[in-house]
Amino acid sequence: MGLKDKYAIVGVGYTPQGRVPDRTALSFHVEAISNAIKDAGLRREDIDGLICYRHFPPLGGEPDVTPYLVAQHAGLFPKVMSQEANCARSQLLNAMGWLGAGLCNYVVISYANNPLSGGRSSGQRTDNYTKAVFGQFGATSGYAMAARRAMHTFHTGPDTWKHIAVGQRKWANLNPVAVMNDRTMTYEDYFSSRWVVEPLRLFDNCLVTDGGRACIVTSVERAKALQHPVVTIMGIGQHNTAVEIEQATNMAGPTGARLSGETALNMAGITLDDIDACEIYDCFTYTVEITLQDYGFFKPGEGESWFESGTIEPGGRMPVNTSGGQLSEAYFMGLTQITEATMQLMGRCGERQLGPRTNTKEPEIILCSDNGGILQTHSTVILRRL
Amino acid sequence: MDVSYQKPLPQPNADDRFFWDGCKKHILLFQKCRNCGGVRWPPSIICPGCYSRDTELIEASGKGKIYTYAIYHQVYHQGFRGEVPYVTAVIELEEGPHFLSNIIGCEPDNVECDMPVVVVWDDITAEFSLPRFKPIL
Numbered sequence: 009m010g011l012k013d014k015y016a017i018v019g020v021g022y023t024p025q026g027r028v029p030d031r032t033a034l035s036f037h038v039e040a041i042s043n044a045i046k047d048a049g050l051r052r053e054d055i056d057g058l059i060c061y062r063h064f065p066p067l068g069g070e071p072d073v074t075p076y077l078v079a080q081h082a083g084l085f086p087k088v089m090s091q092e093a094n095c096a097r098s099q100l101l102n103a104m105g106w107l108g109a110g111l112c113n114y115v116v117i118s119y120a121n122n123p124l125s126g127g128r129s130s131g132q133r134t135d136n137y138t139k140a141v142f143g144q145f146g147a148t149s150g151y152a153m154a155a156r157r158a159m160h161t162f163h164t165g166p167d168t169w170k171h172i173a174v175g176q177r178k179w180a181n182l183n184p185v186a187v188m189n190d191r192t193m194t195y196e197d198y199f200s201s202r203w204v205v206e207p208l209r210l211f212d213n214c215l216v217t218d219g220g221r222a223c224i225v226t227s228v229e230r231a232k233a234l235q236h237p238v239v240t241i242m243g244i245g246q247h248n249t250a251v252e253i254e255q256a257t258n259m260a261g262p263t264g265a266r267l268s269g270e271t272a273l274n275m276a277g278i279t280l281d282d283i284d285a286c287e288i289y290d291c292f293t294y295t296v297e298i299t300l301q302d303y304g305f306f307k308p309g310e311g312e313s314w315f316e317s318g319t320i321e322p323g324g325r326m327p328v329n330t331s332g333g334q335l336s337e338a339y340f341m342g343l344t345q346i347t348e349a350t351m352q353l354m355g356r357c358g359e360r361q362l363g364p365r366t367n368t369k370e371p372e373i374i375l376c377s378d379n380g381g382i383l384q385t386h387s388t389v390i391l392r393r394l
Numbered sequence: 395m396d397v398s399y400q401k402p403l404p405q406p407n408a409d410d411r412f413f414w415d416g417c418k419k420h421i422l423l424f425q426k427c428r429n430c431g432g433v434r435w436p437p438s439i440i441c442p443g444c445y446s447r448d449t450e451l452i453e454a455s456g457k458g459k460i461y462t463y464a465i466y467h468q469v470y471h472q473g474f475r476g477e478v479p480y481v482t483a484v485i486e487l488e489e490g491p492h493f494l495s496n497i498i499g500c501e502p503d504n505v506e507c508d509m510p511v512v513v514v515w516d517d518i519t520a521e522f523s524l525p526r527f528k529p530i531l
Contacts, residue, residue: 138410138436140402141524142496144482145470153484157462160507206465206479206502254484254494255435259462 012275013240015104016231017223017391019048020347021118025219025338026187029125032070036120036220038081044116044222049235052083055224057106057115059099060091061341062380067126078118087111095380097342097387100244103225113226119340120220139254147291148213150382152205154259155294159207161260162309166207169293170198171315172328173211173335176290178321180332182360187215188336212293214334221340221347228394239353242373243278243390245271253382264386265302265377272375272388280304283390284371285327285352285362286320287345289379290334299377299386300328322360323367330360342378346389349374353393401473404522409437412451417523420515422454424491435491456513457530458487465502481505485527499528 021044023036037060045052058075066072075089088106092099103115139145159165177193180186193211201210231238247264249256273279280303290296297311305326306314320328331337331348338344352362352371363370373392379385406414416423426433429446440447463483469475481497483505497505498514511527518524 137402137405139494140471141404142482142494142526143401143466143471143474143477143480144464144494148468149464149466149482152464153462153482156464157507160462203465203467203479206467255492257461257492 013242014228015225015241016228017239017350018226018231018234019044019224020350021222023220025217027124028218031122033073033120033122034071037078037118040220040222041082041116041118044224048224054114055084055116056087057112058084058086058089059102059117061119062092062095095385097378097380097385100389107227115225116222118222119343122218124216124218148205148208150253151292152208153253154383155207158260164311168297168312169212170195172293172296173198175320176329176333177336179330179360180336183331183337186332186337214291214339217338219338221343223347237354238394239350239391240394241389242392243272243276246387248385250384261298262302263298263383265299268386268388269303272390276390282373283375284369285374287349287376288328289377290329327362327368345376349376349391353391399519422456422525423451424454425449426452433490435493454487454489458485460507460509461486461492462507463505496526498526
């Protein structure tokens with residue numbers, strides 16, 4: 009297909025992350041964007057497209073973070089800009105469209121939030137009263153329902169998910185910017201963490217993180233003129249099963265990952281055997297299992313045996329979430345995955361670098377996933393080092 | 395209105411007011427498409443299966459089985475303090491719709507997927523009644 013290897017990610021922007029008090033969400037957007045521009049070796053005047061990840065209702069006293077406010081504070085004058093409202097997760101596809109249409113040369117994509125210090129919790133929302141009247145709040149409950157149905161449908165449960173939580177923590181222990189860098193996790197630690205919404209424990213949940221993340225997308229020709237090794241978008245796919253979890257019948261698979269993954273692999277012209285590592289959207293441990301299962305890495309119910317013996321850990325045969333992921337590094341929606349894959353392919357990951365340093369395969373191709381709602385939207389992007 | 399009720403209340407809208415009016419009479423009403431026969435929830439002005447607007451209301455039996463469920467150990471809303479652990483569940487009703495509710499009259503640890511359940515009415519205020527579900531023994 010025509011999009012293969014035509015576009016590249018040429019810069020990534022980080023900010024302080026974790027519990028970072030006295031910072032607005034807007035300030036993290038601006039910092040992440042400015043760092044990504046600098047990392048790419050560009051000037052702000054070069055940026056002509058801006059995409060902000062999802063919109064959150066502003067916290068008290070803070071401005072509503074819109075793309076035009078972000079543009080103003082970042083000194084950008086984009087030809088095109090947008091912001092998603094509810095996790096449709098089509099940022100990269102939008103950027104590719106704007107570049108392909110000739111409207112833009114360099115598109116910056118940013119995410120930022122300050123939920124930890126700002127006291128924001130999606131769990132307290134009562135805007136959907138048909139759920140709130142029965143005590144249904146937040147994302148954990150929806151994924152708990154999906155995980156419970158999966159336990160009823162095929163062999164899975166905490167004994168499978170413990171490998172994901174513990175395996176990712178081992179990567180975080182190698183990542184100095186990971187929120188959980190200095191905290192190890194054993195299987196016993198996993199099982200002794202408290203229930204949040206059963207069958208999901210605290211350690212099945214992703215982190216709540218203050219901070220921001222950004223990346224810059226351009227054409228592969230422009231990427232070749234910049235300073236970093238060229239990391240291309242080799243394949244991309246999406247599928248949105250859309251139905252709310254309370255009515256969905258695919259929560260134990262196939263989720264949107266099935267068709268999204270097939271689309272991306274077909275575009276890239278490769279199979280799963282060509283994938284060197286995965287950066288999988290991990291709002292919860294179960295999300296990692298069902299995504300890898302629907303991609304076809306293992307058959308339904310074979311997850312526990314696939315994960316055991318350290319498959320996804322440093323030294324494993326299929327490293328997954330090599331920054332620690334959203335469970336143990338930081339939560340920046342799909343940008344946690346995309347930026348980590350880009351950093352790995354550029355060879356900039358220090359102690360956690362894939363290859364000889366972590367006794368893993370030198371990475372050429374990394375598969376990333378993003379997922380929104382309660383398994384309602386899914387996107388897949390396959391990145392490769394040219 | 396019962397001022398002691400601390401949990402969120404229904405806020406009926408133009409699409410679903412009929413449902414909550416039915417609940418007040420302890421009747422579970424759902425829209426059924428007269429064209430394709432599909433019974434739908436949440437309510438909508440057209441059938442998502444065939445786009446027909448020709449709709450009738452049917453009274454559901456109140457019986458179904460648990461499609462999936464979640465056991466809340468964390469309190470997300472002050473109104474539910476003192477209630478944990480409580481169970482929310484998706485009920486697969488005999489008529490087809492999947493309906494979010496609670497399972498009551500059963501220890502959370504004894505709840506299972508596919509367990510047959512029946513509606514139990516809970517008059518939470520003078521204005522509103524909630525359909526909750528209990529296992530059929």
